[in-house]
Amino acid sequence: xxxxxxxxxxxxLVYMMVSFLAVLEPYGKxxxxxxxxxxxxxxxxxxxxxxxxIKGKIQIPSERKIYGESNLEDGSANVxxxxxxxYRSFDTLGEVTVLLAAxxxxxxxxxxxxxxxxxRNPNFILRVSTGILLPLMLMFGAYVFVHxxxxxxxxxxGGTILAAAVLLLYLSNEEFSLKEKAAKFLEGSMGSLxxxxxxxxxxxxxxxxxxxxxxxxVGDLFSAGVVPIVYIVIGLKVGSELSGVISEIHxxxx
Amino acid sequence: xISLLVAIPLLAAFxxxxxxxxxxxxxxxxxxxxLTVIFMERLPNAVSIHAMGNWKPPFGINLVLDNASFYxxxxxxxxxxxxxxxxxxxxxxYETSLMxxxxxxxxxxxxxxxxxxxxxxxxxxxxxVTIASKRENFYNAYKYLILGGVAGSLYLLATIFAYGTAGxxxxxxxxxxxxxxxxxxxxxxxxxxxxxVEAKLFPLNGWVSGVYGGxxxxxxxLGTSVSFAALxxxxxxxxxxxxxxxxxxxxxxxxxxxxxxxxxxLRQTSLLKTFAYSSVAQAGIVIAMISKxxxxxxxxxxxxxTNDVMAKFVIFLVAGFLVYNYEDLNGIFKKHRVLGISFSxxxxxxxxxxxxxxxxxxxxxxxxxxxxxxxxxxxxxxLATAIEVGYVIRWxxxxxxxxxxxxxxxxxxxxxxxxAMALAVFLVFVFVKPEFVLSGxxxxxxxxxDTEGYIKGVLxxxxxGM
Numbered sequence: 058x059x060x061x062x063x064x065x066x067x068x069x070l071v072y073m074m075v076s077f078l079a080v081l082e083p084y085g086k087x088x089x090x091x092x093x094x095x096x097x098x099x100x101x102x103x104x105x106x107x108x109x110x111i112k113g114k115i116q117i118p119s120e121r122k123i124y125g126e127s128n129l130e131d132g133s134a135n136v137x138x139x140x141x142x143x144y145r146s147f148d149t150l151g152e153v154t155v156l157l158a159a160x161x162x163x164x165x166x167x168x169x170x171x172x173x174x175x176x177r178n179p180n181f182i183l184r185v186s187t188g189i190l191l192p193l194m195l196m197f198g199a200y201v202f203v204h205x206x207x208x209x210x211x212x213x214x215g216g217t218i219l220a221a222a223v224l225l226l227y228l229s230n231e232e233f234s235l236k237e238k239a240a241k242f243l244e245g246s247m248g249s250l251x252x253x254x255x256x257x258x259x260x261x262x263x264x265x266x267x268x269x270x271x272x273x274x275v276g277d278l279f280s281a282g283v284v285p286i287v288y289i290v291i292g293l294k295v296g297s298e299l300s301g302v303i304s305e306i307h308x309x310x311x
Numbered sequence: 312x313i314s315l316l317v318a319i320p321l322l323a324a325f326x327x328x329x330x331x332x333x334x335x336x337x338x339x340x341x342x343x344x345x346l347t348v349i350f351m352e353r354l355p356n357a358v359s360i361h362a363m364g365n366w367k368p369p370f371g372i373n374l375v376l377d378n379a380s381f382y383x384x385x386x387x388x389x390x391x392x393x394x395x396x397x398x399x400x401x402x403x404x405y406e407t408s409l410m411x412x413x414x415x416x417x418x419x420x421x422x423x424x425x426x427x428x429x430x431x432x433x434x435x436x437x438x439x440v441t442i443a444s445k446r447e448n449f450y451n452a453y454k455y456l457i458l459g460g461v462a463g464s465l466y467l468l469a470t471i472f473a474y475g476t477a478g479x480x481x482x483x484x485x486x487x488x489x490x491x492x493x494x495x496x497x498x499x500x501x502x503x504x505x506x507x508v509e510a511k512l513f514p515l516n517g518w519v520s521g522v523y524g525g526x527x528x529x530x531x532x533l534g535t536s537v538s539f540a541a542l543x544x545x546x547x548x549x550x551x552x553x554x555x556x557x558x559x560x561x562x563x564x565x566x567x568x569x570x571x572x573x574x575x576x577l578r579q580t581s582l583l584k585t586f587a588y589s590s591v592a593q594a595g596i597v598i599a600m601i602s603k604x605x606x607x608x609x610x611x612x613x614x615x616x617t618n619d620v621m622a623k624f625v626i627f628l629v630a631g632f633l634v635y636n637y638e639d640l641n642g643i644f645k646k647h648r649v650l651g652i653s654f655s656x657x658x659x660x661x662x663x664x665x666x667x668x669x670x671x672x673x674x675x676x677x678x679x680x681x682x683x684x685x686x687x688x689x690x691x692x693x694l695a696t697a698i699e700v701g702y703v704i705r706w707x708x709x710x711x712x713x714x715x716x717x718x719x720x721x722x723x724x725x726x727x728x729x730x731a732m733a734l735a736v737f738l739v740f741v742f743v744k745p746e747f748v749l750s751g752x753x754x755x756x757x758x759x760x761d762t763e764g765y766i767k768g769v770l771x772x773x774x775x776g777m
């Protein structure tokens with residue numbers, strides 16, 4: 058009986074989804090002029106007066122200013138980064154917190170005390186290639202989050218690559234064990250730094266997470282104000298957090 | 312300033328990762344700072360916003376402080392302040408999660424952005440699961456995780472649909488543009504499911520008994536502050552943003568919720584589980600009143616919710632202490648008279664006996680329903696009350712006059728007794744002077760149904776910034 062109900066409910070949900078999808082505008086046919094995001098793309102949010110825009114007096118911006126300009130609004134060449142860590146940075150702070158909450162949950166539930174062993178020696182190729190691959194992975198991870206405001210990538214993928222390097226260490230070396238305290242310290246201090254950057258914005262600009270540094274020239278490594286700082290913070294935090302999760306999973310009880 | 316309500320507990324939570332030893336103090340301090348910030352803000356009496364990163368709404372995220380969110384934030388933070396003063400033993404290892412939960416509930420209540428509210432709901436769900444897993448309650452926490460995860464994804468889907476049709480995530484902007492009838496059905500349905508899990512709406516509340524009944528910390532926090540935040544959001548979304556659309560479904564579901572909750576509570580043999588189901592029923596009453604969307608009904612909904620939250624805090628605090636320390640609860644109150652008296656007072660308030668706050672809200676709800684020619688709600692409510700009387704009397708008799716089997720006495724921590732008694736006395740005070748709470752919830756109700764004022768305040772106000 059339970060299964061029949063479950064099947065009925067799932068069918069109802071599928072039907073609902075299909076009928077809801079009909080409501081959405083077809084691909085490419087959406088009226089962009091009424092969308093908030095169009096001004097993110099053109100980077101002219103500050104020039105638009107929201108009241109005028111809402112009343113429909115301002116249409117889609119005619120030109121896109123993206124590259125080479127100096128002190129352009131928010132200053133990052135990668136539009137996704139602009140949205141994620143500047144226009145909607147508060148959401149990202151929340152997402153970083155989601156990850157922390159999940160990591161804490163994993164720690165509380167697993168509660169292992171000693172390093173789990175697979176009981177077999179990693180083979181020669183794995184051991185040698187780890188030595189070559191590890192520095193490259195760390196460097197690539199760092200590259201991805203340092204360049205987050207210029208090219209696709211950013212704190213979350215960069216941090217994941219760092220954590221993947223730690224996972225490789227765990228797989229290739231039976232004795233390796235992450236220094237939990239250091240990882241926790243890095244995690245906590247980077248998280249606090251994000252909030253402190255936000256509070257610094259509150260002190261200097263009157264708004265939490267305000268971009269209080271100069272934006273520079275779009276496309277330079279040192280540009281986009283606090284965006285690169287925030288992305289480096291996120292990268293290190295995500296990296297240490299996921300490494301902590303990996304080490305947690307590699308532990309077992311007495 | 313109101314961004315501090317989110318920032319301070321978050322900062323404290325991050326710091327507590329490597330300052331484990333003083334995390335209890337950090338929790339207390341952040342709760343204290345939050346209360347100070349709230350009292351410094353005072354009652355705003357208009358809609359005031361804090362634009363994150365100085366991006367004006369609807370382009371950026373904004374926190375909204377109006378009469379409605381002010382009261383919700385005040386109550387949530389008062390509860391967390393009380394929790395931060397509870398004995399160390401009950402919340403060891405969970406301080407970081409509690410601080411995250413505090414930041415998330417504050418953000419959830421204050422935010423004026425649909426996606427941002429989803430982010431905070433995600434944090435609430437995950438930390439709530441963490442707290443629920445206390446004392447090897449893993450299986451129930453896992454069930455809650457699955458349900459919360461599915462509900463969260465439907466909430467996100469609703470947000471996507473809202474963005475797809477309105478082109479904006481800002482609540483005021485969505486309310487102003489309005490959703491087309493087709494998408495409104497989708498969005499309202501999905502939000503009902505998404506919020507329904509946290510708000511304990513009927514088919515989605517199976518997790519409650521396991522999570523609230525499994526340990527002593529989870530119900531005290533989740534049953535009070537998180538419930539309040541979730542039910543506030545129901546009012547904000549269905550009252551302000553959708554302007555009453557989709558409320559009929561809510562009304563029907565809430566009536567079933569009341570009955571299902573009460574019948575399930577009557578069948579329970581475990582103390583915490585009984586009152587877990589009872590809080591399901593109370594949430595049903597609140598949602599039923601919210602779905603009517605008149606000023607009086609909203610006012611009474613939040614008045615009842617406030618009374619319920621106070622009573623539940625006492626009940627879960629006392630019950631948690633007892634369940635944690637004793638195997639057999641028969642006649643336990645002979646040893647703990649203070650706890651016993653406050654527990655009985657809180658349960659009587661729950662039923663709605665005269666002399667306690669619950670009477671004021673229940674009688675007013677029934678009168679209001681009669682005056683609006685609704686006979687269904689009073690009928691359901693009276694039936695529910697009859698059932699409530701049944702299990703409340705049964706538990707009180709068992710706990711006061713049962714045959715004692717255990718000899719030893721664990722002394723109750725001072726703060727547990729103090730808070731239980733103080734809140735119980737406050738319940739009597741609210742009965743004598745209901746205006747004390749009603750004046751607040753009245754403003755809250757007014758702000759929640761005043762869509763025009765909300766839109767004006769958020770989108771067209773010239774003052775912003777702090």
